[in-house]
Amino acid sequence: MVEHKKNIAILGSTGSIGTQALEVIDLLPNKFNIIALSAGNNIKLISEQIKKYSPKVVCVKDLEATNELKKAFPNTQFVYGDEGLLEIANIKEIEMILVAVSGKIGLKPTIQAIKNKKDIALANKETLVMAGDIVMKLAKENNVQILPVDSEHSAIFQCMNNRNEVKHLVITSSGGPFRNATKEEMENANLDEALAHPRWKMGKKITVDSATLMNKGLEVIEAHHLFNFDYDEIKVIVHPQSYIHSAVEYKDGSIIAQIGNPSMHIPIQYALTYPERTEGIETESFDFIKAAKFEFYEPDMIKFPSLALAIEAGKKGGTYPVCMNAANEEAVFAFLEKKIKFLQIYEVTKKIFDEYISIENATIEQILEEDEKIRIKTRELVRTL
Ligand code: NDP
Ligand code: MG
Numbered sequence: 001m002v003e004h005k006k007n008i009a010i011l012g013s014t015g016s017i018g019t020q021a022l023e024v025i026d027l028l029p030n031k032f033n034i035i036a037l038s039a040g041n042n043i044k045l046i047s048e049q050i051k052k053y054s055p056k057v058v059c060v061k062d063l064e065a066t067n068e069l070k071k072a073f074p075n076t077q078f079v080y081g082d083e084g085l086l087e088i089a090n091i092k093e094i095e096m097i098l099v100a101v102s103g104k105i106g107l108k109p110t111i112q113a114i115k116n117k118k119d120i121a122l123a124n125k126e127t128l129v130m131a132g133d134i135v136m137k138l139a140k141e142n143n144v145q146i147l148p149v150d151s152e153h154s155a156i157f158q159c160m161n162n163r164n165e166v167k168h169l170v171i172t173s174s175g176g177p178f179r180n181a182t183k184e185e186m187e188n189a190n191l192d193e194a195l196a197h198p199r200w201k202m203g204k205k206i207t208v209d210s211a212t213l214m215n216k217g218l219e220v221i222e223a224h225h226l227f228n229f230d231y232d233e234i235k236v237i238v239h240p241q242s243y244i245h246s247a248v249e250y251k252d253g254s255i256i257a258q259i260g261n262p263s264m265h266i267p268i269q270y271a272l273t274y275p276e277r278t279e280g281i282e283t284e285s286f287d288f289i290k291a292a293k294f295e296f297y298e299p300d301m302i303k304f305p306s307l308a309l310a311i312e313a314g315k316k317g318g319t320y321p322v323c324m325n326a327a328n329e330e331a332v333f334a335f336l337e338k339k340i341k342f343l344q345i346y347e348v349t350k351k352i353f354d355e356y357i358s359i360e361n362a363t364i365e366q367i368l369e370e371d372e373k374i375r376i377k378t379r380e381l382v383r384t385l
Contacts, residue, residue, distance in 0.1 A: 008272070009036035009094045011059075011085055011109060012101035014045045016202045017123045017149065017268065021098055022049065024269045027281060031273065036088045038101065043069065050076055057091060059084035085109040089116060098149070098272065099124045102203050103329060104371055107131055111364060114138045114146075121271035123149035125222045129325045131367050132225030146226065147271035152219050153226055154267030155245035155258035160227065169229055170247040170255070172239040173216045173299060174199045179240060183303070189342040194335070199242045199262050208332045209306075212345055213299065217310020221321055224314055231315045236307065238297040243286075260286050306346050309353060318358030319370045326371045327352035330378035339382055348385075352378050 008025075012018045018037075025032045038059035039046035050058060050073050057077045060066055066078035079087045082105060089097065089112035097113045098121040099106045106124030111131075113120060115138065122128070127135060139146050148154050152171050160166065177196050178186050194211045195204060202210070209215035220234050245267075247257035260266055265281045301308040306328070313324035331348040334340045340348065352374060359366055 003030050005031060005033045006095050006272075007033045007035045007093050008096045008098065009038075009057075009088050009091070010034070010098045010100060011038045011088065011106065012040075012099070012123075013037040013049055014039040014042040015100055015102065017100035017264065018098075019045075020264050021100065021268050021272065022053070023281060024265055024272060028269075028273070028278060031278075035094050036091060038085060038088060040101070041065075047072060057088060059088055082108060086112050089113040089118070094118055096121060096272070098268075099127065100149070102126075102205055104130060104326075104368070107135075107364070107368070110135060111138060114142050114144045117142050117144055119145045119147065121147045121149055121268075123268075125150055125218050126325060126329075128222045128225045129218050130322050130371065131364060132221065132321075134364060134367075136225050136228075145274070147274050148222075148226055149264075149267055149271045150219060150222060151262075151264060151267045152246040153223060154270055156223060156227060156248055158258045158270065159246070159248040159256040161256075163227070165250050165252075166229075167249045167251050168233040168235055169223055169227060170235050170237060170249060170257075171216065171219055171223060172237055172242070172244050172246050173213065174210070174242045175238040175240050175297070175299075176211045176213060176215075178211055178303075179238065186303075187341065187343055191336065191338065194342055198240070200264070202264075204336055205329065205332055208335060208345070209328070211342070212306040213304035214306035214310055214328055214345075214349075216299070217307045217314075218325070220311055221314040231311060236299050238299050240295055240297075241291065241293065243291055243294060306349065309346070309350060313353065316358065318360045319362050319367060320353070320356065320358045322362075322367050322370050323356040323358070323374050324349060324353050326374035327378045330375050331382070334379075334382040340385060344385065348378060348381055351381060 010018050034053045034055050036057040037055045040061045059079045063080050066080045089109040096119040099110050100123040106127045110127045148157050195207050197207050242262040244257045247255050249255045263282050269280045313320040327349040331345040335345050
């Protein structure tokens, strides 16, 4: 019998998650048809991907790039910009979309794909941070699966048997590159130090968020929406070895944890092939004896106030998480452009957050408007520093 191939699209195929997803798919050629890919600015890499995978439709960031690409690939349909991503979400034959773009641009295509009843493999956590209530409600109404790609959420998803029997969720954090750093070392941390994550190789934005522990805060909000748990039912623990990718504690005191070598290939593959498990890239079995030591610590909320701020934003609800997310992202960009120092990422975000007045029951349009306003305000603040 010929196996049905799943028709998929990858938004952000040139990024860290996108390229690793293609590596997963390379080993499972009988399982997937790549219908559409999307890139931002990396025209060289998307050209190589078009050659290799012959997708029907490709989205890039601007019109200029599509004109250039059309000459090289006359048989491919090119679309561009935010609208282009929506066009991909509208392609009929696509069954699943991997949303692996970074930032707020993931939100609209995810919503559009859900409305079109396509399953979502979700890496883009900003989508749930900004509009988790709307997205999860829509997914339920349309009977669409949101399959988590983020390793912690994939772990929880894999450990979750019966939601009603679970007492709380345990999200693990490696602690990031500054786990043992002093305040002075963090004060003077340069770009390379902030980007030297001990466990994962990821895009720059999420790597800086992993250094401030903002990433863990975003993940708490993500877990709140994905699994429908109150913030007080979600614990964060620091586990520097990153072997336990997260865990679920049941009412009877039993804890189920997902363990493995730290590799994004595993959660990506599980989201793509769910509910099936197949052999994949990671062929080496986890070596318990070599691993030997599993350490756990309480997260230091004083040293890493971004984690506390994100959880506070999540608890307050409304558009507070939108504000926190947008201010933080702009502050991270400013740090990446060497306009502000590492600890100022939090200071800037906190100042914008403290002055913010939230909107209740905001629509997607209002959320995007608020997001834009906050970004302008944050960039202004950065200029005055
Ligand atoms: P990268 O920065 O490596 O990749 C981002 C992708 O999005 C690239 O393909 C990039 O294109 C594209 N992109 C960025 N901006 C735009 C834009 N304005 N228009 C169109 N395309 C754009 O990020 P990651 O792969 O690390 O992360 C992607 C998402 O997954 C994030 O939301 C992150 O939080 C989440 N995530 C990532 C993990 C990881 O291990 N990397 C783990 C868990 C979650 P180009 O490069 O061509 O410009
Ligand atoms: Mg994660």
